[in-house]
Amino acid sequence: xxxVTQTPRYLIKTRGQQVTLSCSPISGHRxxxxxxxxxxxxxxxxFEYFSETQRNxxxxxxxxxxxxxxxxxxxMNVSTLELGDSALYLCASSLExxxxxGELFFGEGSRLTVL
Amino acid sequence: AQSxxxxxxxxxxxxxxxxxxxxxxxxSVPPYLFWYxxxxxQGLQLLLKYTSAATLVKGINGFEAEFKKSETSFHLxxxxxxxxxxxxxxxxxxxxxxxxxxGAGTRLFVKA
Numbered sequence: 069x070x071x072v073t074q075t076p077r078y079l080i081k082t083r084g085q086q087v088t089l090s091c092s093p094i095s096g097h098r099x100x101x102x103x104x105x106x107x108x109x110x111x112x113x114x115f116e117y118f119s120e121t122q123r124n125x126x127x128x129x130x131x132x133x134x135x136x137x138x139x140x141x142x143x144m145n146v147s148t149l150e151l152g153d154s155a156l157y158l159c160a161s162s163l164e165x166x167x168x169x170g171e172l173f174f175g176e177g178s179r180l181t182v183l
Numbered sequence: 184a185q186s187x188x189x190x191x192x193x194x195x196x197x198x199x200x201x202x203x204x205x206x207x208x209x210x211s212v213p214p215y216l217f218w219y220x221x222x223x224x225q226g227l228q229l230l231l232k233y234t235s236a237a238t239l240v241k242g243i244n245g246f247e248a249e250f251k252k253s254e255t256s257f258h259l260x261x262x263x264x265x266x267x268x269x270x271x272x273x274x275x276x277x278x279x280x281x282x283x284x285x286g287a288g289t290r291l292f293v294k295a
Contacts, residue, residue, distance in 0.1 A: 072226070101282065111227075111273065111285040124281035158226055171217065172283060174226030 070095065072175035074159050080181045086147040089178045093140050093161030100142040101172065102134060105156040114157075117142055146180075154182045185210045185278050189286035197294045202246075202261040204289045206274030209255065216257045217275040217283070218248055227273060233257060244268070269293045 073092040081087050093100050102114040113126040117136035134144040140161075146153055156179050160172035190205040208214055215234050219227040231242025238250045248259045257274060274286040 103285075110287040113282045113284065116281045118281070126282070160227075171229040171232060172219075172227070174219075174228070176224070176226045 072159055072161050072173050074157075074175035074178050076178060077176065078179050078181075080183060081149050082183050083149055083151060085149050086145060087149060087180060088143055088145045089157055089159075089180075091142045091144075091159030091161075091175060093142070093159075094173055097161035097163055097173070098140050099162040100136055100140065101160045101162070102142070102144050103158045103160065104128075105158055105177070106154075111158070114144065149182045151182050154180060156180075185214065185276050185284050187274050187276050187284055187286035189272075189274050189289050191289055192287065193290050193292065195292040195294060196264045198266055199263050202259070202264045202268065202291065204259040204272050204274075204291065206248075206257045206259065206286060207255050208257060208274070208276045210276060210278050212278045215277045215279070216248075216250060217277070218242065218246070218257075218259050219273045219275060219285075221271045221273065221288075223270075230259070230272075264291075264293045266293050266295065 075090045099118045101116040103111045105111050115125045115134050116123050120136045131147045136142045156177040158177045160174045162172050186209045188207045217232045218230040220230050221227045230246050231240045233240050233250045241247045246261045248257050271288045271290045273288045275283050277283040
């Protein structure tokens, strides 16, 4: 069974640009969560999607957005990139909504560098 | 609101010694608690989880954790550290909502 796949794995952007990251969950998983990981802040929750609906959102500015498609694949977008957006963006899928009684299955992440 | 505090951003042990990584949580309702491990340049992998069954939870790679409600703690232990245990460990909590909150992480160093 294939794991969670995130693309691209690495990317470099400049300030002011926008970026789109993709996540394909494990087959059959309908919940997808996104996290931002930085050395100073640890893992910060961005948002969670279930059946194409955003069920919860973290404390990030509106420049961060996401969506989920009918096949459960998810994308997140960051517009008007800032230097502080440099981070590892992790996607996790789960069978249950929010992984509340089950585990989160993580991808290897997309490492974004903003210059 | 739920939160997780991991005591010690770095822990160093000798190979063969006891590993103890501390985690305290805050939750207004019975929580689900997790420990994850992250190796360099990889995502997180579940070590073990507490979901209100037995308070002593056994996980992979010889790790276990004990849920203590009175102390709001969920510390992770392993009797004998191996070099391969060197990684970053995250405690996490979910109270049945739509998000899992992670602690800041503890980096474990294992000395030969």
